[in-house]
Amino acid sequence: MSLFQNIVIIAILIAGAGFLSLTEIALAGARKVKLKILAEAGDERAQKVLDLQANSADFFAASQIGLNAVAILGGILGEGAFRPYFLSFVSRFYSGQWAETISFSLSFTLVTSLFILFADLMPKRLAMIAPEKIAVSVINPIQIFIVICKPLAWIINAIANLLFRLFKVNTTRDDNITFDDISAVMDAGAQAGVLQKQEHHFIENVFELEERNVPSSMTTRENVIYFTLKETEDSIRQKLAEYPYSKFLVCNENIDEVIGYVDAKDILVRILNNQKINQLNESTIRTVLTIPDTLTLSELLDRFRSTKEKFAVVINEYALVVGVITLSDIMITVMGDWVTPMEEEQQIIKRDNNSWLIEGSTPIEDVMHALTIDEMPDQENYETLAGFMMYKLRKIPRPADTVIFGTYKFEVVDVDHFKIDQLLVTRLLEDKIEQIEDLGEN
Structure with a gap:
């Protein structure tokens, strides 16, 4: 064959290898979340990509068959096509026993460089730019190629599976998403401007609810305002005026003898009806939710949801009250200054x-x-x-x-x-x- 024919054949081989490299990286790098969104929107090709990712052994076997076959064939053709020309060129300057070796090395370097640049490096970098889009575009032709290579791919996969079992290698892909994965995605979204700074902060705080214990967000014991059964009317009025809380503990004589809690609006109704407010009884005292101080904020949210309560007393292992916590306290933990009253002193x-x-x-x-x-x-x-x-x-x-x-x-x-x-x-x-x-x- 002439030099031109060899160049055309090598160009075709490079294009084929480039397509396989592009496809391999695109299918491996395509994110399932985006593919599922495309599939739900009605793109059948996206579902085919998901199916191929779930059973990728045949594809990778076919891909390696094609890549290696093309590389070997390209090396043979390239060496035969370019070596005589390099030998003629080298002979002008050197005619010793190493002339053949030098021309072979130059021919090998040229062909290898072409394959590395156009069949490997550039296609893979292009595939990493938009893997989902490329994977969806190439899925139909690559499935035809898989069918063509099916017999040989089956034999190769059988040998590979045998070796994996022999060395007890688990080939099952772990698709579980961890908090670190989600955190990395959020960080990337914040850097790209998709998430605003406060939104990023909110999401991080929501995940921290699983790790933060109740004492980190509660009102501590020394700051709890409570009523006793013998509280005078003037004292109750003064506490209602001084502390704008919606709920107050009711205790027997001290804070560790909790009886329940009263809602401030119930007391205000009694004031409007000209009733005495120092007679705290079953009609005004409500049962209070009591929780241990070892609960996480996430577990407390579940308790609030199941009991329909928004207020709880926190006790320690010695049955002593260490504080109180409300649903608003948890919201403040999540949203910070966005829901913190302006008049509240900053910590x-x-x-x-x-x-x-x-x-x-x-x-x-x-x-x-x-x-x-x-x-x-x-x-x-x-x-x-x-x-x-x-x-x-x-x-x-x-x-x-x-x-x-x-x-x-x-x-x-x-x-x-x-x-x-x-x-x-x-x-x-x-x-x-x-x-x-x-x-x-x-």
Whole structure:
């Protein structure tokens, strides 16, 4: 054959190999979620791609048969077509015993480079740009090619399956989606501008409900406002006016003797009807939902849904009340400042780009969000920033006590009766970190 005929045949082989490479990457990289959307919209080709992905052994066997056959044939033809011309060219400068080897090497390099560039690299990069679109476009011709290669592919697959069983290799594809997978998709969506910053934050918080315990979002014991059975009318009126809560605990004599709760609107109705409001009885006291402090926020949501309640008392293993929590508290955890009343005091106050004033009772998850910290040390041992300080210091903190973690310095600012009220958190500059490390070594 002439040089032109050889070039045409090699071009056809490169095009065939390129098509197989393009198809292989597109079918492997096509995402099931997008394919299902196309299939539900009525695109039959998308369903064919899903079916092929579910049983891909025949396709990959046929693809490898085609790619290897084309590469070998292209090498044979290319070597025979180009070697004489390279030999003639090399002979002008060198006519020794290595002339044949040099011309063969040049011919081999040329053909291999053409196949790598046009039959492998470029098709695969193109396939990664829009794998679903390409997979749907090529599914019909590739199914014909699979049928043609079926006999030989069956033999190859049988041998491969035998070897897999012999070495106990599990070939079942795991399509389970983890939180890390979803998180990665959300991060990509946020970077691409599909998700707004607050939407990304909401979705992350929803997934955190499974990990955060009830104490991280509850109103703590010392901040719970409650009525006793002997509460005076003036005291009840004063608490209703001072604390704009919709529900109040009712206790016998102290907070650990919970009887139930009253709804503020029931008391207001009694006031409007000129009835005494200090006579708390069965008509006004409702049964309160009692939950352990070990529940996650996700589990509490299930309890609220099953009991039709929106208010619960949290107790510890010693049957002592540690706080109360409402459905609104969980919503605030998810949506943050978007549903937090404006008049409510913020737990985290950003002073500047490198410092924050944070209350000791702030849940550690909120601190991590504010400071963009991925992980805290031994996080299972505490739930609040105050707990973190006590855990690291191994004592009851006092003002000016500090803890250095990563690039942050946590300093106790105010302590009230052993309770850490406020901390100053400062982001350390690199030179400060180096100084601290040098002091630690000395």
